[in-house]
Amino acid sequence: MADYIAICLLLCLALASCVEGSVNSCEDIDPTACSEMAKQNANLCFDTILSQTACPKLCGNCPMTCYNCNTTNTDVSSCNTVTCDKNKMCMVKMIQSTRTGQKRYTLGCEAEKVCDGGRKRTLHSRSVKIDCCDNDLCNTPLATKTSTSPPKTTSTSTSTTTTTTTPSTTTMPSTTASSTAVPTTVTNLKSSACSRDIIIMMDQSIPYSFGNRTVCNFLMQLVKTMDIGVNSTQVALSSFDSSSVNSHWELDRYIDPFSLSVAIATLSLQDAGITPDIYQPVHDLYTKYGILQPNGQYGDRRNVLDVAIIITGSFVNSHSLNTVRYRSNLLKTFMSVITIGIGGVDHQTLGVIAKDSNHALYINQLAELNGSNFQRKVLNLFCS
Structure with missing residues (x-):
């Protein structure tokens, strides 16, 4: 009790x-x-x-957010998202020509009665298949068989x-x-031998009223799949603006999944109203976890690989690209860096900062952070 x-x-x-x-x-x-x-x-x-x-x-009691578009391939980057009405699920309808084999997809919301049990039928020269799922942004053309029983x-x-x-x-x-039930929509790393010191750098200019809450939800989903502990994975979190980096907690502050989840859920950031400087997190990471790493400060463990995640929706670069490249290359000798760019950000600069092109991730809008495919991609990069 x-x-x-x-x-x-x-x-x-x-x-x-x-x-x-x-x-x-x-x-x-x-x-x-x-x-x-x-x-x-x-x-x-x-x-x-x-x-x-x-x-x-x-x-x-939550409506689902689904991809909504007509597309001819598996790329959903040009799709919009839509909030479904109650008792509707995310749907992928595939129409395949029985003559040429060409596939065409429709993505959106569909009623439970249509999704129940799945549908496959043939109309003249076309085969039509409907798949439904009950997780946010789960309806991509890559879906084959998903849950047909909503909560x-x-x-x-x-x-x-x-x-x-x-x-x-x-x-x-x-x-x-x-x-x-709490559906697990991403790869579970709790039984993996991959222990990491993860440092999250969050762009403080993402509007708090919606953006940071969405980012926090994304982070909590990731934490749920990690083995958090003093001998496993540890997580630090900071935010950055145009002139500084603000540390909210260090790596050894929360060493159990429950307290870490509460810390993320109660995180409060105020939008500084100024476009942040992307050089700030690079400089801070190098200073704290690069130069000072041999001393084991800030909870950083010497025998555990560091992974940094920089999440940004807009930024300026107060230094030349060559300067950022030089500092980033030094940083990469100490840790693996993942960058997540939201919206129309500068891909070239984030590509320079990231470990390699596979570690530079881009999404069009915040809602895509909570897509199961995207979360799984981030998790897989932790151990790569």
Whole structure:
């Protein structure tokens, strides 16, 4: 009972901290805490406050965000996203010519009754197949077979059901969900021998009212799949603006997954209103974890590889590209650097900073951070 009360208090703290930024999002305040509460309280999803505000995703009260477009290939970069109405799922409709074999796709939302069980039929010279799934941005043309049973809002079980999948370029993860289930949509690294010191650098100019909440949700999803601990993976987080880097916590501050998730959920950033300088995180990483690494400061472990993630939506570069390249090359001798550019950012500069072209990632809009394919790609880079 004491544990349940403690979890409730932490959820309330997280809810109070980020209520301003949750207007445009529908996410569990802390997925780990919601899952633990569901184990101890079978009626969690019948509680109006908890099911609607603290744990709406776990209780099946969140509308899904899906890709929405007509496309002729597997590239969804030109697609828009759409928020589905209640009782609708993300859909991929594939039309294949039985004569030429050419495939054409339609992506969007579809009613449960159409998705239920999947549909495949032949019309004259065309074969039509519909696949549906129940995770945000899960409907890509790469999907083959996905969940066809959406989460229900009634709760009769206290168990938590998750399934994981091995990374693949041709399949999507299948999830089985109930009202207390927490679908795992990315590769699970908890049993991997890949321990890392991960330093996250977040662009502070991403608008707090929506952007940072979305970034925080993305980070919490990643943390759920990591083996967090003093002898496993540790995570530090900082934000940067036009002139400095602000450390929110160091690597050895949170050494269990629950406290780290709460720290991310309660993270509060204020938009400085100034375009950040991309040189700031590069300089800070080199100074703290490069030059000073032999001293083991800031919780940095000497025998564990460092991985830095720089997330930015806009930036300037106060130095020449050659200067950034020189400092970045020195930095790469100490750590692996992943860059995530959102929107119309300078690809050339981020490509120079990243470990290599595979570690320079780009998305068109913030919502794509929570796509299962994108999260899986980031996780796979940790150990590469």
